[in-house]
Amino acid sequence: MPDCSSAEPAFDHGLRRQAIVKSILTDIFHGRLHAGQRLVTESLANRFHVSHTPIREALIELCGIGVVELLPNRGAVVRAVTASDIHDVCEVRRILECEATAGAAHSVDLATVQRIDTDIRALSCSPVNARAVSRAQELDTVLHDTIREACGNRFLAAELKRLRTLFHAFRDVTWELELLQRDFHRIGVEATEHLAITAALLARDRKRAKQAMASHIRSGITYWTLVTAYLTQLPHEHSTAVASAT
16 A cells, blocks of 8 residues: 555556545545545645646545545545444445345356356465465455446446445555454455355355355454554554555
């Protein structure tokens, strides 16, 4: 994750807005940006080495997912993000992801799911280290994106895609803390949850797929809420260390 204390590299045109959004989200979750703090377009443009346009787009997206307010005469201001907020967002995710998984059970490409299943099994047998964490994040993204794209409801898919960066920021911040503590147990837990989902999808079992996804999201709610509560208690120096652990 980028450290806001240092200059950021220029982003590819097609990805820079999402990269900016994710970087600002990470700063908020780590407490490097505080509730009530203004996000000045000029300063952000200098930090990310981009024009004002992608900054404004990123701030509008951050407002849309509820972590920034756009106020008259004040511009963009950071909102307080509490453990309760994270719980609520994850509950929304549970509802959306479960419906998407149920829809995908009927139409998802089975060969794609089988490849994901095989890759997850290989990961679960691999040494647990920082590279395994990176691979776990990658496979998590692939599985959830595959389900979203196969859900058969374009409005549901669009909403999941809109919240994707927020979900990934939650996930990645918690993994950073795990790396700092050299605690890799979540890899095995998440692999087991993901394999329950892939097994149900391969069986085209709508009910079981939905239940497996619900269990996976509930597990994430508990885990992310605990980790976020822990992060808010860290001194600023420790929080910064978490962000630079990778």
